[in-house]
Amino acid sequence: MTSILQVTGLTKHFDGLAAVSDVSFEVKRGELLALIGPNGAGKTTCFNMLMGQLKPTAGKVEFNGRDITGLPPRKVWRLGIGRTFQITGTYPSMTVVENIQMALLSHHRRLFDFKSYAHLEYKKEAINLLELVGMPEQAERACAILAYGDLKRLELAIALAHEPSLLLMDEPTAGMAPRERIALMQLTADIVEQRNISALFTEHDMDVVFAHAHRIIVLNRGEVIASGSVEQIRNDAQVREVYLGGGTLYQSADGSADGEHSHA
């Protein structure tokens, strides 16, 4: 597998405090890579540097061999990276389908078009994307009244609008019910596989991570403390100590004899 995103020595200081220090990793084509770690470990900061919402203090981000460090988000997006946010950022004053049409209009560089009616442009493509995430019947509803889980799916559809080769998803399932979480990540995994694209995501729900991630990177206090396969991470002593915990919570709750983090 070829590398699509290459991160080297990424570092960010806020007021002299290191939020992320010397983080290096790569995302390979077709890979679903999870970035996990406690709150405040620097996951979101890391994400914001990958897509240009924040400028790194030091380090380099390369996408398809091209240095994108410090480029503004809109330029990074044009190169083929889609992003979803921890707290959704859709446009509440537009309908669901218009939210996607907006991204398509931007993708086709039609933003300074003063003439056409925006709600008629690229409608079919937008509906197709809604079908992909399973909510075409909601197309004409106002985005402001969508349920949270639907907003998350809509965000995914928007992120896919310009056919990116890499998805960055910051806590894609936060605030969703357990069953919805599994469904959304399954959907993401399917899309990644079908389109042979890659996805990097952060997540707190270990069920989701362990079920879908091909590989996991663990951050703590801004540093990478472990990376590897699901099995390796589960059994890593340091990861257990700072993040996963002893498992007592889940074991006692499950009451199952084998107990090894197997919760329904």
Next chain:
Amino acid sequence: MLELESVNTYYGKAHILNDLSFTLNEGEVVSLLGRNGAGKTTTVKSIMQLVKPATGSIVFDGNHLNRLAPHQVARLGIGYVPEERRIFTDLTILENLEVGRQAPRDGLEPWTVESLFKIFPNLEERQNNRGKALSGGEQQMLTIARTLMGNPRLLLLDEPSEGIAPVIVEQMAATIMQIKESGLPVLLSEQNLHFARLVADRAIIIESGEKKYDGSFAELEANPSIRDAYLSV
């Protein structure tokens, strides 16, 4: 101690709580379970009068809460720990605690900054740091400590484990057990059944704002159909 009777709450035209009734007794930790959007947060906010129930009555220690302002509810002794932490990020830990401080109540050992620091040692180390310098877990602890400064006679905890690392959730469970031992009754709104079962005496399951189950965890255990129908674990 707390009694909800046929409470109906609306957001605009959406009917969120539907004839919800339950009681919570002295010294009890009750967990309010249900999926996202089932109405857990609305229940807690209705008790606090942060959203106004349209009909029904909520009585706490003989006081009718309907039509009181949130600060009056808080002064009656209901301590509220909100869902999204909502600490004051520009204030130091000590100042955050000061905002929550209320006069001691009769018959209760008052909480002090010192006694809270015994339960939350992390906060003591960072007492002069501003809220924004804290990690997510520390912020969650501060929210609880801040509410305890008001010497509540009942604690409402809204999804304290949401978005928190598993290892911190374990610590939180231990903390709630400690609070429980002090005799303070707690209403715990939760999605995480594992967590709820660890700390609560009784489970109430709601779905679409209606009560679907009210009983022990053991009984719930023996009745997986209820669990699967409403909790989607």
Next chain:
Amino acid sequence: MGLIFAQLLTGLANAAALFLVASGLSLIFGVTRIVNFSHGSFYMLGAFIGYSLMQVLPGAIGFWSSVLLAGVAVGIIGVIVEILVLRPVYKAPELFQLVATFGVILVIQDLALLIWGAEDVLGPRAPGLKGIVRIMGEPVPKFDLALIAITPFVLFALWYLLTKTRVGILVRAATQDREMVGALGVNQAWLFTGVFFLGAALAGLGGAIQLPKGGADLLMDFTILASIFVVVVIGGMGSLPGAYIAAVLISVLNVFGVSYLPQSTLVLMFVVMAVVLTIRPYGLLGREEKAGEHGQVGEPELPIKPASLTIRLLVLALIALLACLPFVAPSFFTILATDVIVFCLFAASLHFILGLGGLVSFGHAAFFGTGAYVAALLVTYVGTPMELAFLLAPVGAFLLAIIIGWLCLRLSGVYFAMLTLALAQLVWSLVFQWDDFTGGDDGLVDIWPSAWLRDTTSYFYFTMVIGIGGILFLRHLAHSPFGYALRASRDSARQAEATGIHTKRIQWVSFAIAGALAGVAGALFVFSKGSVFPVELEIAKSFDGLIVVFLGGVKTLSGGVVGAAALTLVQDYITRFEYWRLALGLLIILVVIIAPNGIVGSLRKLAHWLPFGRSKST
């Protein structure tokens, strides 16, 4: 050397009142997030009340207790305003509250006229501090030294109150999250009222304490408003030490300006501000205001769709009806209708950036006035024919909007609003003080249209074509991809940027388009009146625009136009009465409280409850 030092002291003394008033504004803003436009009125009331008290209370003790009592009295008036006017609208969209406070300005203006009359009053001199002392040979009034000494104490007392006391902690907590403070058992309603008392009292103190130097008059509310906005913005919103430094900076520069650059005293202040903000966008000691930090208040607007055929036919019928006006009504009505259309275009252009773009500009009159002045200057100096002047007017406004937009769009929210206001004041002060070129206060006269448009009726039709054409153009733009990109930038700049939209550029272009169309309105205006005066560039004119957009309904496409038509007609009727400001102010406050969605928004809500007209698109 001695002279310079003496001037420095004068500047420091002048800073006292400015700081008191500005700190009150900053405090109120910090906690309630309300930019209190009526703060200048509190200052004026402090001066008048202090004056009246000083007539009754004798001696030095009488003087200083009058100052304090004036502060308390204005504080109480502030409390009344807060309880009666602002409490009902805290839940309304944030900027609607501005309109309410503007209503308060009008009410207080007429009440002051009613009580104290139209004559300026001279403040009494402070007993015991009447003389001068000589410092390095220069005379310095003793009273100035007292002022210089008092201000740091006030600053320290405020700082202590906010950082060291429980009340201060609660105030700072409420600044961040009011609801949470309430849920922790604090009666936040009274906390707000308390802050309003303190803020208003500081303004009142400022008004009373400057009496020996400045006296009291009915214009001082607006005069100080621009200065305190500048002070608060330069110092950084919410920073008291910042306000002090800025007040000193502005006052000292002003004193030197009067001596060395007497022609540009007004301009100087705004130039300083522009320079400071170019280097430090959030003021000297201000913190970066993150967009959306305080959340959008109120329900989000509904998705828009182009008008249905029925609505289009209805609008067409209305336009046809309007076109019949000259045949059925006296020419007075034709002139009124011309005024209405001009103002509607101005309001529609403001609504475009404000409603769709979320860019609350407090200085939109600058573009209207620039359009008018460019045309007038061309006609006066170059003898340009009307047709050409008419084309160049919007170009002038467009270029100005490009410059102002570039400076202001680096900021957002309240900072953006304040900076637009200050830059518009800069333009105004340029026009006002550059007598030789612009005619200053006397304006430019004799600017008439070409022969073919000379009579009222043909100019009315000309206005109809251009004005309504402009409004429809803006409306169409709202539905175009560009209009959508503008809304996207408002709804979620982060998401827009993350999907390839250069939000600032979109906003910049829309700001320039809105400026150009306001310029068109200005050109229509100047040729219909035959003259133009600096009032067309004043704060009050910008506020008129804001009021009609809010009254019409920010979150509806036609809000600006409907509000403008309504206000012009009401104003035309109401100004025939002596105390019309009082009536208009009360009317505005009432509308704000009763119909917080604006006229169009409320009608739409009403229509929603009625069985017919569910699918109205406005």
